[in-house]
Amino acid sequence: MKFNLKSSVVKTREQRLGTIIGWKTGKASELSRDSAYTCAGCKGNGGKRLCEASGPFTQGSTCSEQMVECQAGNVRDAVLIQHAPIGCGTGQVAYNSIYRNGLAIRKLPIENIQIINTNIKETDMVFGALGKLEQSIRDAWDRHHPKAIFVGTSCASGIIGEDVDSVAVKMQEELKIPVIPMPCEGFMSKHWSTGFDATQHGILRQIVKKNPKKQENLINVINLWGSDVFTPILKELGLEVNYVIDLAKVEDLEKLSEAAATVTFCDTLSSYMAAVLEEQFGVPEVKAPQPYGIAGTDAWIREIAKVTHREEKAEAYIEREHKRIASRLKELRELLKGKKGYAATGSAYSHGLIAVLKELGIQVDGSLVFHHDPVYDSNDPNKDSLKFLVDNYDDVPKFSVSNRQQYQFYGLLKEVNPDFILIRHNGLAPLASRMGIPAAPLGDEHHAVGYQGILNLGETILEILAHKKFHQDLKEHVKLPYTKWWLDQKDPYILEKQNYAVE
Template sequence: MKVDLNTSVVKTREQRLGTIIGWKTGKTSDLSRDSAYTCGGCKGNGGKRLCEAIGPFTQGSSCSERMVECQAGEVRDAILIQHSPIGCGTSQVACNSIYRNGLKNRKLPIENMKVINTNIKETDMVFGALEKLEQSIRDAWERHHPKAIFIATSCVTGIIGEDIDSVASKLHEEFKIPVVPMYCEGFRSKHWSTGFDATQHGILKYIVRKSSKKQEDLVNVINLWGSDVFTPILAELGLRVNYVVDMATVEDLEQLSEAAATVSFCHTLSSYLAAGLEEQFGVPEVKAPQPYGIAGTDAWIRELARVTHREKEAEAYIEKEHKRIAPKIKELKKLLSGKKGYAATGSAYSHGLIAVLGELGVQVDGSLVFHHDPVYDNNDPTKDSLKFLVDNYGDVPNFSVSNRQQYQFYGLLKNVNPDFIIIRHAGLASLASRMGIPAVPLGDEHHAVGYQGILNLGETILDILARKKFHKDLSSHVKLPYTKWWLEQRDPYILEKQHYVVY
């Protein structure tokens, strides 16, 4: 990987990683095998890519700009300017709710996001809207005196070719704070995770300090809004946590370069920032499996300890935790014996959750991931979360890639018929409920992390299984919004049969 901080624009995941958002149902081992020689050309192997299942329409998804909104918009002492029509600001409501809940969970002062929308209209499409952008940035400065101002582009600004950089540069010189352009037009990438990269590129280019100072006990934890589970884990090794990007301060972002290492709960989220910190600022990324299940957490702790020279403390912690959780896992396995689970989340996160289900003795016959990254930015094989899953927990026979398409989700669940689903983006949970299947909605993405996370998830599954009769009753009194023909289909990808595209 080569992070180019001479440009404001980050390459999309399709360009860098060969990311896809559709793949017909198959075994995890099949997808892992095909991904081994598939990475969009980044290994210099001719750029062979996976065949992607392209549907004739999309029922719903998200976009890169929203990911910028829910990251840069949630830096506590900064302001986000959405240079877009007002419609692009509708998700501020949902993002603000998540932000406030996250602050409460971390015991931080509760406040609202600070986001200003420039409200681009039809006349602006013709005559340009840079004056609006400049005025919005000045308003943000006068009202809030932030320590940084982020600018998110939109499909509209991309279409008319707004020169965001010129305004950002001018006002940076005037206000003497970072004014950060982030190019995240929704049409730029098929998958919204490119929005994470746009935010992280802006932080690397404009905010992270170029400093030789190091804090040898500080570890960057790239995360979203989850509860503070990493502080007690890292404290066992004598380490401190620097949580970024959501709910961080600008100072937290500035000191990213001073940390001893960088870790995360999810390779998808952290890929670009972790690799960029290592390449540009010499902060080593902990190249290990994700901290889920016993095998993954053991490897994650040991590699972090190796990088920070705390091997003795790590082994003592691992031994202590193994003894603590062993009897509880044994009890949970008995209670969950014979149960079938299904994970429906982002790709790397789903791999981790399936590993936890494996520790609990839950049968996993199927999983839906919303996208698939054949590799991550550092291109290190130890971060191949799909291969780690196959090697340590076996095959998942009905593994699918589909970008949050409800019409496909019905068929995927019908073919597997699980006792419950674990879901991250709750929009699909209501469909499962109407099919009589209860859902574990993981609003706290750290719920299943680490050794305690195995117990957390097991106990939560028992809680929702206790309410299964409610979902069965619901399914007998509702009608799904699909034709009889579609409800009878066995192949959720039948509409894509004539639309396979090889890039």
């Protein structure tokens, strides 16, 4: 089998998919073309290995451990143990806010996240901290009586080689609930998306039912905290939604293997879990483009209908929705004519947002994605979201890969000079604002999904453009924190090109 659930360690995205975090600005079609290789070193399909831009420093990003925090830490009746120094726990503040907001959006009981940090100190780095870990697991049980306990590692516990697996096995036998080790050291992978896979790997190993009773109307939707847009869509086909991982309960995770199929709003997030569910649990992954724009949503719904044998219902729904949105979509296109947009998000999500922008008639001259997966785990061409974008919505001339580096973002925006940007990671939004460019921070990641999502995004863009004068005034009264030499540079990747790595 392709995936090994016997080990607690998931293969990184670099190993499995050839993920890169830096690529010189070029056409989206060029990146798509140069991605046409297999992870076995270009064998069999005539492709070439991507050249990755490697800079002399990184200004700021996140890590795999934080993605475990925002995934496993958001399972409602479980506890996450961070086997880490207390500094790694600072993310709990932000993720608690996101978790509570997500619960409110879904109309679920509002509560705080349940994450415990083992507080590894200097002496523990010398003498070990497995005793602290064992005590923290017992504390988690005594305080919360969870249905499962996740254990995430850290750079510190990884450096000293803590045997987390042995403690997890011992405590699982004692507590009679899953105690799930998830190796996710920050240095494990150069991109944080491996942390999604680490959480999903642990759930697939120790929570998902191994002998499921299949439910023909149940669809897994792998998502984050967004609003419940999938229930009304899939209800039209007579299907029921099983939302995972964020805001789910352990019983929802258990029945992942019972579903008729697995779908998502973002291939980056779902790649690993969807592929393993298909290979080892017989739950087909819907091999379709992401549900953005008319072309993507049509194809997505039709493929779900094909897998679940509901073709007639799907065609009727598609026809109704096309008619429903037609009038307002025409109005939005007229109102947004001549506007230029820019998407700066995770890779597959950005591909989807650009499709919606182009559906609205907005010019997209550039985009920044934080990493690039040349392939996804299913290795199915229908999941190639970048190629689908280029084939259906034309090219993006200034397409860039950069791992949330603000110093580059300035140059990228200066090259394109958009009227607005779309963003999910708000650290970049203030820089755009200081350049006179308003941003739409998409806190609800489902905002642009499906047919209604096209209208939603159009309305949001009109709202932020109404405030553009504020951002232009701000630009006139602030000073950017860069030297004149850097502000005058024409190439945002000039530092990377000094030691450009070609394999």
